[in-house]
Every structure is written in C-alpha cells, then in structure tokens.
Amino acid sequence: MESQRQAEAGKTVQRQRWKQDPEGVRANILEVALKEFADRGLSGARMDEIAAKTRTSKRMIYYYFGDKDGLYRKVLEQTYRKVRTGEKELMLDHLAPKEALRRLTEFTFDHHSRNPDFIRIVMIENIHHGEYLKHSDLIRGLNQEAISRIEAIYDKGLEQGVFRRGCSPLAIHWLISALSFFNVSNRVTFSLLFGDALHNHAGQLDLRSQVADAVLRFVADE
Amino acid sequence: MESQRQAEAGKTVQRQRWKQDPEGVRANILEVALKEFADRGLSGARMDEIAAKTRTSKRMIYYYFGDKDGLYRKVLEQTYRKVRTGEKELMLDHLAPKEALRRLTEFTFDHHSRNPDFIRIVMIENIHHGEYLKHSDLIRGLNQEAISRIEAIYDKGLEQGVFRRGCSPLAIHWLISALSFFNVSNRVTFSLLFGDALHNHAGQLDLRSQVADAVLRFVADE
DNA sequence: ACGCATTTGTACTAAACAGTTAAAACAAAC
DNA sequence: GTTTGTTTTAACTGTTTAGTACAAATGCGT
Numbered sequence: 378m379e380s381q382r383q384a385e386a387g388k389t390v391q392r393q394r395w396k397q398d399p400e401g402v403r404a405n406i407l408e409v410a411l412k413e414f415a416d417r418g419l420s421g422a423r424m425d426e427i428a429a430k431t432r433t434s435k436r437m438i439y440y441y442f443g444d445k446d447g448l449y450r451k452v453l454e455q456t457y458r459k460v461r462t463g464e465k466e467l468m469l470d471h472l473a474p475k476e477a478l479r480r481l482t483e484f485t486f487d488h489h490s491r492n493p494d495f496i497r498i499v500m501i502e503n504i505h506h507g508e509y510l511k512h513s514d515l516i517r518g519l520n521q522e523a524i525s526r527i528e529a530i531y532d533k534g535l536e537q538g539v540f541r542r543g544c545s546p547l548a549i550h551w552l553i554s555a556l557s558f559f560n561v562s563n564r565v566t567f568s569l570l571f572g573d574a575l576h577n578h579a580g581q582l583d584l585r586s587q588v589a590d591a592v593l594r595f596v597a598d599e
Numbered sequence: 600m601e602s603q604r605q606a607e608a609g610k611t612v613q614r615q616r617w618k619q620d621p622e623g624v625r626a627n628i629l630e631v632a633l634k635e636f637a638d639r640g641l642s643g644a645r646m647d648e649i650a651a652k653t654r655t656s657k658r659m660i661y662y663y664f665g666d667k668d669g670l671y672r673k674v675l676e677q678t679y680r681k682v683r684t685g686e687k688e689l690m691l692d693h694l695a696p697k698e699a700l701r702r703l704t705e706f707t708f709d710h711h712s713r714n715p716d717f718i719r720i721v722m723i724e725n726i727h728h729g730e731y732l733k734h735s736d737l738i739r740g741l742n743q744e745a746i747s748r749i750e751a752i753y754d755k756g757l758e759q760g761v762f763r764r765g766c767s768p769l770a771i772h773w774l775i776s777a778l779s780f781f782n783v784s785n786r787v788t789f790s791l792l793f794g795d796a797l798h799n800h801a802g803q804l805d806l807r808s809q810v811a812d813a814v815l816r817f818v819a820d821e
Numbered sequence: 822a823c824g825c826a827t828t829t830g831t832a833c834t835a836a837a838c839a840g841t842t843a844a845a846a847c848a849a850a851c
Numbered sequence: 852g853t854t855t856g857t858t859t860t861a862a863c864t865g866t867t868t869a870g871t872a873c874a875a876a877t878g879c880g881t
Contacts, residue, residue, distance in 0.1 A: 397827055397878050418726050420642035424869060434829065435870090445869065499788055500722055504640050507787035520792045548809055551789070551797055552778075558785065559777035565729035566721055567773070570742045575773055587770055594816040619848050619857055646839060656859070661840065827878070834871075841864070848857070 403441055406431050410438075411452050415497040419449055419505060450509050453498060454516060460495045461519040464488065469526070474534030475593060481530070482553050482589045489557040490581070496561040524550055534596065541598045552595060556588045625663055628653050632660075633674050637716040640723055641671055672731050675720060676738060682717045683741040686710065691748070696756030697815060703752070704775050704811045711779040712803070718783040746772055756818065763820045774817060778810045 409430045413422045424445055428435035442448040467484055469477040489496060502510050510516065527546040534540030560581075568576050575584050631652045635644045646667055650657035664670040689706055691699040711718060724732050732738065749768040756762030782803075790798050797806050 399827065402828085418640055418642055420640060423867090425867095434831095436830075437828070439870065440827080497726065499785070500726060503785055503787050504719065504722060504726070507791050510788055510791050517792060524793070547793060547796060548806070550793075551806075552813060554789075555778050555781035555785075556774070559781050562784070563721070563725055563777075563780065565725050566732055567776075569729050569732050570739060571746070571769060571772075574769060584770070584773075591774060591813060591817045594819070595813045597816070599821075621857065624858085645837090647837095656861095657840090658860080659858070662857080667839065823881085825879090827876100829876075830874095832872085835869095837868075838866085839864105840866100842862085844860095846857100846859075849855090851852100851854085 399441075402433050402437060405433065406438055406441065406448070407452055407455055410448050411456060411494055411498070414449060414452055414501065415494040418501055446509075450513065453502060453509055454513055456495050456498050457516045457519065460488075460492055461522075463492075464523070467526075469530065474530050474537060474539055475597075477530045478527075478534070478549075478596065479589045479593060481526070482557075482592045483585055485553050486557045486560065486585045486588055489561050493561050496558060499558075500562055527553075531596065539598055540596045544596050549592070549596060553592055556591065560584065560588075621663075624655050624659060627655065628660055628663065628670070629674055629677055632670050633678060633716055633720070636671060636674055636723065637719040641727060668731075672735065675724060675731050676735055678717050678720050679738050679741065682710075682714055683744075685714075686745070689748075691752065696752050696759060696761055697819075699752045700749075700756070700771075700818065701811045701815060703748070704779075704814045705807055707775050708779045708782065708807045708810055711783050715783050718780060721780075722784055749775075753818065761820055762818045766818050771814070771818060775814055778813065782806065782810075 406427070410422075410427050413427045413430070416422075422445075424435060424438065427448075428438055431438070438448060442451060464485075467481065469480060472480065524546050527549050531540060531544065531546055531549065535542065564576055574580050628649070632644070632649050635649045635652070638644075644667075646657060646660065649670075650660055653660070660670060664673060686707075689703065691702060694702065746768050749771050753762060753766065753768050753771065757764065786798055796802050
C-alpha cells in the first residue's frame with residue numbers, strides 16, 4: 378500500500394523537465410546578487426541568501442561565477458554597463474547650449490534617482506578602495522563619452538557667448554555627478570538629520586530644478 | 600636545574616603594575632575601531648583585528664561596549680560629535696555675506712577632506728539605511744546649527760541686495776555638503792574612471808575654489 | 822548515439838567569527 | 852579594610868559562512 382502510494386505520487390509528480398538556459402540563469406543570479414550586494418554590502422551579503430532568492434541553486438552560482446568575489450566583480454561590471462548604456466538615449470545636438478545642459482543635468486538627476494542600486498554599488502566600491510574596479514578594463518572606455526557629450530555642449534555655448542571661459546568639461550561633469558549622486562547616496566542620513574523637505578516628492582522636483590540652476594549658473598556668462 | 604631557571608625567570612619578569620584609566624582605554628578602543636570600521640565597513644571589520652590593534656584586549660572591548668553593534672554605535676556618535684564640534688571655530692559675523700559664504704564653503708570642503716574617516720562612516724551608515732543613526736537622539740541637535748549659520752549669512756546677503764530671493768538655507772547647506780562630501784566619498788572611483796586631474800594637489804586647490812564659485816553663483820543676485 | 826555543457830540536490834567541511842568563561846590581581850575611594 | 856570597578860590572560864564555545872563533494876540526470880548540437 379505504501380509502495381502503491383509512492384508509485385502514484387511518482388506518476389502525478391511531473392518529471393521535472395528543465396530547459397537549458399545558461400544566459401537566463403546567469404542573468405537571474407546577477408539580478409538577485411545585485412540587489413543583495415546593494416542592500417547589504419559586499420561582506421554583508423550572504424551567498425546562501427542570494428542562492429535562496431534565485432530560481433536556481435548555490436551550486437550554480439559557483440558553477441558560473443567561481444566564488445563570491447567573482448560574482449561581485451560581474452555584478453559591478455554589469456551594473457556600470459547597464460547604467461552607462463541607459464544614458465545614451467539623449468539627443469541634445471539640436472538644442473541651444475543652455476537648454477541642452479539643463480536637460481542633461483535633469484536627466485542625470487533622474488537617472489541616478491531611478492537607479493539607487495547602481496549608486497549603492499559605487500558607494501560600496503569606494504568603501505573597498507576601488508580594488509575591484511581597478512582590475513576591470515571593460516569599464517573605463519564607457520565613461521569618456523560622458524565628458525565628450527559635455528564638451529560638445531560647452532564649446533557650442535562658448536561660441537555663442539552664453540557660457541564663460543575657464544570651465545573644464547571634466548569639472549562640469551564632476552559637478553553634475555556630485556549633485557545627482559549625493560542626492561541618492563546620502564538621502565537617508567540627510568533626511569534623518571534635517572528632515573525630508575528635500576526628499577519628499579515635491580522636494581525632489583524642486584531640488585532637481587535647483588540643481589540644474591546651480592549647474593547653469595556655474596557656467597553662465599557674466 | 601630547570602626549576603631554578605623558571606624561578607629566576609619568575610624573579611626577572613617585573614610584576615606588571617598597571618594604572619586604572621577607563622577613559623583612556625575607551626578612547627583608545629574607539630580610535631582603533633573608527634579606523635577599522637572606516638577602512639573595512641561594519642560587516643567587514645573584525646573584532647579580533649580591532650582588539651589586536653588596541654593597547655588592551657578583546658575582553659575589555661566587550662566589557663565596555665557589550666557587542667560589535669554597541670561598539671559601532673559609539674563610534675558613530677563620537678565621530679559625528681567630533682566633526683560637528685570641529686566646525687564651530689569659524690567666525691564669520693564680521694564678514695560681508697559673499698565673503699562669509701565663500702569662507703564657509705571652502706572651510707567645509709577642507710574640513711571634509713581632512714576627515715575621510717568621518718565621510719566613510721557616513722557612507723557606511725547610509726549603506727545600512729541609517730538604522731544606527733535612527734536610534735541615536737544625541738546627534739540630531741548638533742546639526743541645526745549648520746543651517747542657522749547659513750541662514751544668518753543668507754539673510755544679511757538679502758538685505759544688502761547681493762543675494763537673490765528664493766533660495767532656502769537648507770538647500771544651500773545641501774549644496775555645500777554635496778560637493779564637499781562627494782569630493783571625498785567618490786574620489787577613488789572618479790579618479791579611476793576619469794584620471795586624477797581633480798584630485799591631485801593642484802587639482803584640489805582649484806576644485807575648492809570652483810566649488811566656492813558654484814555656491815556663490817547659485818545664490819548671487821542677477 | 823555520442824559527448825559536452827547544463828542542471829538538480831543535499832550533505833558536508835573547514836575556517837572564520839562573535840562572543841564567553843574563569844580565576845585572579847590590582848586600583849581607588851570611602 | 853572593605854567594596855566596587857578595572858585589568859590581565861588565554862583558552863574555549865557555538866554559530867555562521869564560503870565553498871566543496873558527490874552522484875545523477877537531462878538538454879542539445881553534431
């Protein structure tokens with residue numbers, strides 16, 4: 378009777394037929410790992426926890442990524458890549474320099490705001506003295522583009538006499554990054570110390586516009 | 600013969616006479632722990648490592664601070680307190696508003712630059728969603744002062760017609776903090792991606808002045 | 822039908838780690 | 852001189868953690 382039960386059970390339980398989907402599995406692991414690392418930090422994240430949240434197993438993580446560091450490295454690379462490629466949609470060539478710079482700034486502000494996981498990974502990487510980013514060649518190329526984009530706008534603004542001389546595109550990029558980054562990275566502590574006036578919904582809309590003001594005023598002529 | 604050796608050794612070893620210095624011991628532990636947490640993060644720091652670097656023992660850490668979280672909490676509080684009190688030296692009342700704001704900005708920029716451990720602790724606290732700062736009442740009071748200081752300068756600037764209306768002291772503080780903070784917090788990754796033009800010695804002097812420019816231009820009239 | 826890559830699942834190991842135990846000895850204040 | 856808080860050791864415990872062993876089965880290109 379017992380064996381019959383098992384036999385029936387064996388029948389009803391569909392033999393788990395699985396597809397081969399290495400890319401899907403890798404992507405799923407990376408997605409879960411990104412969230413977990415971003416949420417708890419590199420040392421804080423637990424491999425068992427990551428494994429449990431994937432649709433696959435711990436065994437597969439080690440199969441594809443070797444060890445925890447290898448996994449983190451891939452998460453880091455993928456995160457940078459995804460965010461940077463997401464920045465390319467912007468068409469600013471046809472706009473007047475001031476308008477182009479405002480759009481770029483507000484776009485960056487929103488973009489960082491929409492990607493807190495990226496911000497947190499960069500924070501974590503800075504905490505770890507950039508030792509993983511150091512050993513990743515893949516990433517460096519992607520970022521010069523950001524500078525070129527600004528340089529194009531700035532040069533045009535100089536020609537038209539609406540921007541002052543003496544600013545460097547790098548410094549302008551730094552300024553935009555700093556404000557957009559800090560807005561996300563320090564949201565928690567800043568809100569705790571000074572209230573959420575800048576970080577509730579209305580506050581963010583206003584702050585974005587003020588950030589764009591700050592950038593424009595920084596490069597403005599006169 | 601062997602026992603005689605031991606007896607002689609027993610004589611030569613000076614009975615370790617020690618002083619009671621609870622405050623000194625606590626301070627020493629906190630100092631070491633700050634460096635270790637700032638360097639490796641909360642989960643990354645090791646109690647054994649901290650203990651080894653103190654002039655006392657692991658036992659004493661637990662004697663005074665209970666557990667790792669308790670130690671971190673005290674480090675967090677002390678770090679905020681030390682940095683905030685270090686900001687009070689500034690005498691700006693007698694200066695013209697523009698000059699006062701420039702001095703304040705450049706001071707903050709330098710001050711953060713001189714206290715990378717503080718910056719890193721704040722980063723770590725943000726990574727941990729501020730859960731330790733949340734439960735610390737001690738800290739909140741210290742920070743309103745920063746806003747008042749700016750408000751005084753801003754109001755004076757309005758009276759004299761050198762600042763435009765419509766800026767909030769909170770937003771100005773946010774702006775100064777963002778630029779001064781980001782300069783330290785993201786130094787590593789920014790340098791890796793874009794070179795160290797802004798972060799070598801000459802670059803930092805220039806950047807400080809540009810940051811002050813940005814703040815002044817943000818509030819400037821016309 | 823062959824071979825290689827992929828997938829499943831569980832139990833395991835070895836190290837790392839936070840926190841404890843125990844018994845003493847000493848300091849300092851009263 | 853009694854009491855209370857401080858300091859010294861070094862071994863120890865129990866848990867958490869990254870990473871592995873093992874064994875088998877299926878997918879899929881050729």
